[in-house]
Amino acid sequence: MSRQSNRTTDSKKMNSELFTLTYGALVTQLCKDYENDEEVNKQLDKMGYNIGVRLIEDFLARSSIGRCQDFRETADVIAKVAFKMYLGTTPSVTNWSPAGDEFSLILENNPLVDFVELPDNHSTLIYSNLLCGVLRGALEMVQMAVDVRFAQDTLRGDNVTEIRMKFIKRIEENLPAGDE
Amino acid sequence: MDTRFTRGKSSILERPLTRPKTEVSMSAFALLFSEMVQYCQSRVYSVSELQTRLADMGQSVGASMLDVLVLREKNGKRETKVLNMLLFIKVNVWKSLFGKEADKLEQANDDDKTYYIIEKEPLINAYISVPKENSSLNCAAFTAGIVEAILTHSGFPAKVTAHWHKGTTLMIKFNESVIARDKALDGR
Numbered sequence: 277m278s279r280q281s282n283r284t285t286d287s288k289k290m291n292s293e294l295f296t297l298t299y300g301a302l303v304t305q306l307c308k309d310y311e312n313d314e315e316v317n318k319q320l321d322k323m324g325y326n327i328g329v330r331l332i333e334d335f336l337a338r339s340s341i342g343r344c345q346d347f348r349e350t351a352d353v354i355a356k357v358a359f360k361m362y363l364g365t366t367p368s369v370t371n372w373s374p375a376g377d378e379f380s381l382i383l384e385n386n387p388l389v390d391f392v393e394l395p396d397n398h399s400t401l402i403y404s405n406l407l408c409g410v411l412r413g414a415l416e417m418v419q420m421a422v423d424v425r426f427a428q429d430t431l432r433g434d435n436v437t438e439i440r441m442k443f444i445k446r447i448e449e450n451l452p453a454g455d456e
Numbered sequence: 457m458d459t460r461f462t463r464g465k466s467s468i469l470e471r472p473l474t475r476p477k478t479e480v481s482m483s484a485f486a487l488l489f490s491e492m493v494q495y496c497q498s499r500v501y502s503v504s505e506l507q508t509r510l511a512d513m514g515q516s517v518g519a520s521m522l523d524v525l526v527l528r529e530k531n532g533k534r535e536t537k538v539l540n541m542l543l544f545i546k547v548n549v550w551k552s553l554f555g556k557e558a559d560k561l562e563q564a565n566d567d568d569k570t571y572y573i574i575e576k577e578p579l580i581n582a583y584i585s586v587p588k589e590n591s592s593l594n595c596a597a598f599t600a601g602i603v604e605a606i607l608t609h610s611g612f613p614a615k616v617t618a619h620w621h622k623g624t625t626l627m628i629k630f631n632e633s634v635i636a637r638d639k640a641l642d643g644r
Contacts, residue, residue, distance in 0.1 A: 289479040294553045297520050298485065301513035302492050309499070323495060327487045334483050362484040387480055391520060406488075 292364065296390045303403060313400040320402070324409020332414040335361070343418070347443050348372075350420070351379050354411070363387045367439075380427065383437040394431050403431050407439065419447040489595070507597035507618070514601020522606050525552060534610055538630065538638045541612055542571055545603060553602070559623070569630045573603070576623035596624045603628065 302323075306316045335341075339357055344350040351369045360366050365387060371380040388404045402408075408424040415422045421444040428434035496509040526534055529548045535541040542561055550558045564570035578596060596618030603626055604616035613631040618624060 288482040290482050290485060290555060291552060292478040292480040293521070293524075294517070295480045295485045295488070297517040298492070298513070299488060300520070301516040302488070302495075304516055305509075305513055319495075323491045326494075327491055331483070331487055334487075362481045364479050364481075387478060390478075 289364075292387045293390065296387055296392075299388050299406070300392060303401075307398065307401070313398055313402075317400075317402045317405045320405040321409040321412075324406035324411075325413035326409075327406070328410040328413025328415075329417055331362070331410060332417040335414070347376060347379075350415070351381075351441070355381055358414075371440075373442075377443040379441055381439040381441065383439065386430075386437050389431055389437075392431060399432070402426050402429065404429070404437075411439070411441065416447065419449060421445050421447055489598075510595075510597040511601035511604070514598040514603075515605040517598075518602035518605030519609055521549070521553070521602070522609050525549060536611075537641065538612065538634065541607065541610060542573075542628075545606060546573060549603075549606060569632065569635050571628045571630075572621075573626040573628065574622050574624070575626075578624040596626065600626050 303316070303320070306319055307313075310316050310319065335358055339353075339361065341353055341357065344353060355367050355369050359381075363386075365383065365385055367381040367383045369379055370382055372378070386404055388407070392403060394401060394403060405426065408426065411424045412422055423442040423444055425440055426438070427440040428436055428438040430437050492513065493506075493510065496506050496513075500506045500509060525548055526532060529552075530544070535544050546558045546561045550556065558573050559576050560572070560574040562572045562574065564572065575596075600616040600618040604614060607614045607616070607628065607630075612634050614634065615629045617627050617629075619627055
């Protein structure tokens with residue numbers, strides 16, 4: 277009923293700590309289930325991808341944002357609308373490549389890593405790798421193939437957390453004949 | 457054991473325990489949780505194994521939450537009485553995790569070791585806009601794990617299981633020793 281009136285604000289909020297700790301429990305479990313960090317990173321990315329594929333629908337429905345004209349607009353929407361809506365934080369967009377096909381998201385606070393310290397024996401674990409999968413999966417659903425990876429991570433001693441995103445190509449729509 | 461600790465890589469220990477409340481979207485949690493359930497499901501053969509796995513994950517959440525909550529809300533003082541401990545869970549733990557108190561806390565009529573925490577709306581519904589036709593116990597098993605860890609780590613060893621009864625009921629069964637100690641404390 278209230279769908280029209282407050283489309284942008286009707287996403288419910290919850291305490292981020294339960295979210296953070298639940299994510300932590302998941303990563304811990306993956307570390308137990310898999311032999312090495314690489315495998316865990318891969319699994320996190322895969323799970324993130326699955327989430328992204330579903331999240332984009334939720335996002336488009338709530339935000340009433342139309343198609344982005346270019347990659348710069350995409351970057352802005354990701355940082356200012358999507359991150360804000362889902363994680364309650366707004367990363368800054370910087371380090372554009374001259375061609376405008378690559379940029380960095382600088383995360384001042386990453387809600388996934390509250391309370392988290394990486395033990396020394398997990399130095400190659402990309403703790404928040406789920407986020408890369410989410411971004412990749414969500415953008416794929418709007419016909420953008422994008423490479424996403426962590427360039428810096430405060431958990432590993434860097435000063436900031438930086439997610440690097442590179443536009444690869446536009447995915448051609450191959451809709452079956454007769455489908456709109 | 458040394459590998460548990462890191463040296464100077466992060467400033468986590470210098471951050472204040474009481475922080476401004478930060479919030480994330482429930483959709484984010486719902487999607488993450490659903491992915492977790494699917495992951496667990498892919499590695500088990502039965503529903504009960506699945507629930508055990510979810511409960512295990514809940515345990516690690518509960519264990520981390522306990523210390524923070526005790527320091528924030530209780531000035532670092534732990535509960536020693538069963539009833540106070542249960543109220544701490546019903547009120548403080550529930551409020552900080554789910555934003556509201558648990559609906560009901562009851563003691564079994566016929567058994568002084570058994571208590572129930574009852575939620576009319578299963579917690580899974582709080583995060584998913586469409587209630588599932590086939591309601592499963594998944595989410596509640598996770599919550600049961602959280603509660604079990606909080607009780608056990610506070611010195612009240614107990615088994616917590618989730619059931620469908622008047623909504624979702626978490627059944628808490630304390631160890632004999634806990635009840636015996638409580639009675640001894642009463643006598644003093």
